[in-house]
Amino acid sequence: MTAQPMQKQKMKTGLVSTKTANLIFDIVNTILLLMVCVITLYPFLNTVAISFNDSTDAVYGGIYLWPRVFSLRSYETILLQSSTIPHSAMISALRAVIGTALSIPLSMMLAYVMSRRDFVLRSAVTKMVLFTMYVSGGLIPTFLTYRAYGLMNNFLVYILPGCISAFNVLVMRSFIQGLPYELIESAKIDGASEYRILFGIVFPLSMPVIATIGLFVSVSQWNQWFDTMLYCSGEKDLITLQYELKRILDTANSMTGDSVTADAMASTASEGSGRVTTQTIRAAMTVISVVPIACVYPFLQKYFVKGLTLGAVKG
């Protein structure tokens, strides 16, 4: 008789303390995350401030969150002085879009077959993909091989070699493995083909991981310059934005590179041929490269920040 109210009492205090614990947890969590924000946001804000500062003045140091001597010169240098910038930005965007559009379905195909425990070739395929992460033929042999494939000065060199990344495929596989297997089972019983299961069922359910990998692929495509240097540096039409930005940046060290040339240059240098500071230009480049990603990001972000609704899983 009296036992029931007592139990209720107990539950109530339990609830209250859980609530307080929750509150404390939230507060501590929020504070910690705010600290993370400060630490990770500061360098970026600092970069923005420097990018808008006069370059000679920036050498002096001590710029934190606001430019001391405001100047747009760095942006002008990057955006106006090089007539190749718009075209190279287009190439970069193209490779990001096409590269991602091709990489995602192909990687998903592999991830799917690797997730199928009953697939006879599963282990072989997995090993083959996995070990690509750890083996490399070296710079020159790889270069010669791709060259023999006819990929010199060819847009495909941006797309094909990096299309399948072991890391991406394995992350996708573990996501697919986390999906309820009954869905695949029941589809099979319904007589669905493997293609249909993959593209009709697994694909839509994997949007979070697809968004993530899509982001990774497009970001790395957008930031690439090394393959341009190797395979397309002689072809003006295929130069990518990051390559062009790097060219402008390297100007700073043009006299130097290494001490061998530095010595020789010192004895040929005439007045006025000194180095130009590119600290601010570098900062402006960072800002410029982030802008397009920042524009696309919110569209992808919703997939990996919000949880899937249960309905989606069941549907």
Next chain:
Amino acid sequence: MSAKKGLALLIALLMTVGLLAGCSTGDANAPAEGDGSAAANGDERTPATFSLLQMAAATSTVDPWIDTPVGQYLKEKTNVDLEIEYLVGSDVRQKASLLIAAGEYPDLLTTSDASGDLKAAGAFVPLNDYIENSTNIKNCYTASQIKLMTQEDGNIYWFGNHASENAVYPTAGYYLNMDLLKQADYPQVTTFEQWQQLIIDYVEKNPTYNGQSTIGVTEPTEAWRASAVQYGGSRFLAGYPNDGLTVIDQDTLEAKVIMTQDFQKEFCKMLNKMWNLGIADPEMFMQTDEQLQSKIGSGRVAGMYDQRSMISVGLDALEANDPSRMLVAFPVVFEGVETELYRGARTFQPGFGIGISVTCEDPDRAFQFLDDLASEECQTVLRWGVEGTDWSYGEDGGLTKTEEQWAQYNDVYYKQEQGIEQMGWFYFWPGLEAFPESGTIASPSNTPEYAQQAYEDYELEFLSHYDAQTFCDWFNPSYDATYEPGYSIRQRIDTSDPRKIAGETALTITLEYVPKLAQCAPEDFDAVWDEFVSKLDDLPLAEYEELVTQMAQESAPNYQN
């Protein structure tokens, strides 16, 4: 059904990619054709397009150079369009290896540090006959210079570089702050000991500046900038000129690797002394070049050794912020050393330059282009800019710039936008000599007119205390070389030569030991030095010295004019 659709989509996508690739490669071949409109001034030259790889980073942020007024002018004159590629995110060695492995080169290419490798790979067309039959180029080189450019196999593969010199500021020296010099009543600084004492006294009297501690001595130590402490600073103290990793005896032409020499030990001892006195930069061995430039710009640095062109970023900032603390270079030597050779030899450098590659489809036309560029008109435009805009003819028929045009000439950004002095590889006519027709010195910065307006007021005021006209006055003048300088030899040796690798590897080890030498207690110094020397013992440095000696001696006859 939908699987088929999916596959169809994929195939479609692949085809789009293929098409795109096709398009862009297709475009590539197009410009070679319909470019005839460039022949505006009725030139009889057939229009052509050449690719040029500059084996160095771009010197200008303005791209492409050919679109600048100077580039356009030359394009019209020569009827040649250039597609210039620079070194981007790659070192010379890597780029050269890729070209060599592929066996395919741009039409024109410059060699810089990879001369030896490219030559060995047979990348260049011999130029001997071309030069003999040229209109302009043959007038640009003396017989002995031609001899210097000729390789062991009797062929010339690339053009060398003419001597140049900076008449306004010395290229290297031991720097002191103007404020320090003012407080010391403008002394003539000649010895290393004096230089050190001035710094020690100054820091004692002025421990801080603008609320921050005064930096007695700092040096660049970031890997690519560390030559100052590895070997660059000490050789001058012992009275040697710049000869790369080695010092070369001026009489016997015998080469010695600097890193283990006693004078290098003395230099490190200075760092050790300053460090233990607490007046050396605490960050000296962990700073980036950018931090160093920033320190220089702040005016806190009392003294340092470096090459001027390397610290120009910091000096520009200092001039803008605080010119009264500008750094001034002095030719200090050890007590007992009689002559200093800081400014070194004016010399023709055959070690690197521009050449025509074996895969160039029309080497005749390519050479014709270079020959056209070697004309006085083109050489003038390359260095002086466009007539009217950047210079005009004076009363005596020579070239002259107005005050405003000189100011523009001093503005790095303007020069980049205009395209002036951006293509050093094309300087066929010697910069220190007068053009045959206009009679003006080829390089604007070496004209008397330039010297007259080169200095700011604060600099003139400073110079008046020394009764001097230029900052070079207290340095010995440069002189004509009597042998191929060591830095040129260093560049010319095949990079895969184990002797060269030994020398360069020794540098890597030296950079690791300089901080140890500087930071140890004074009584441990000798022990650390011995340990360092023993680390270098395994390397065939003696053979490297022999090689340099031999090359310097072989070159000597070609330098006797």
Next chain:
Amino acid sequence: MSAQSSAIVKPRKQIGFWRQVWRQRQLVILSLPVILVLLFNYVPLWGWLVAFFNYKPTTGFNVFANEFRGLEYFQALFQDEYFWRGLKNSLGMGVLKIIFSYVFSLMLAVMINEVRVSWFKRTVQTISYLPHFVSWVVAANLIFVTFSPDSGIVNEVLLALGIIDHPVSFMGMPQIFWLMVALADVWKSAGYNAIVYLAAMTSIDPSLYESADIDGAGRFSKIWNITLPSITPTIKILLVLSIGRLLSVGFEQVYLLKSASTTETASTLEVYIYDFYMKYGMWAQGSAMSIFNSLVSVVLIVGCNLLAKRLDGEGIM
């Protein structure tokens, strides 16, 4: 045991390998992208031959045109004290980096996942991944300035708080260089790496949390009993992958963060091979090193796989 069930458990033995392949031909077709991997990752492995010859780029594909040197280059590496120093540094930095970046990015993901206010969650997530886009050159400079003994902010704060009585040159101390590299890596990539975990967490069935709430489970208990176990496959695969890359510390990062005074502990294998060989175009030694790296990686990854199988019955291969 009926014939039917044994057919499901051991299909290969029953039907035969090739028939099974034929039966799963749709899956085989879906495996075709492996051709790309073959062409672009495995064909270039002929380059390993380079390690056994005195290779000159002039010879191009024809490695055999060079002088055969056998295992000479491997021996030279293993006899070099700088190689062993590099190996030690690579291992030290690699282990620290894995631990730090792994723990911190997982922690960050869990913390972000626990945020209930949607805009704050998205903002934190966006901000924390920003450093990924700041290049190492910019980042390295910022790190040097922040930790500078010459009025860097960290030293100023520590001095003001009385924790130290004279400035410490954090970036100049060989003793803590490994740690600084690991921390720099966390700062730059934890937010970016957290995205993978966040994506995995989205597939957790919300009803699990709901029923835990009814049981009165605390937040830590839910994290420990629901969140983490649900993303175990992801956690496992990332750990194994990163262990396989133990020796690849990241050349650019280390090269930019190291300085003359930290050479002793900062020279990783990658720095060593660059400074002593690649700079001079000594491709054979470079190739020997790359083979060594691959072997170590494969041994590590196979070991991890075995261990994983031992522990919970399922490896990653």
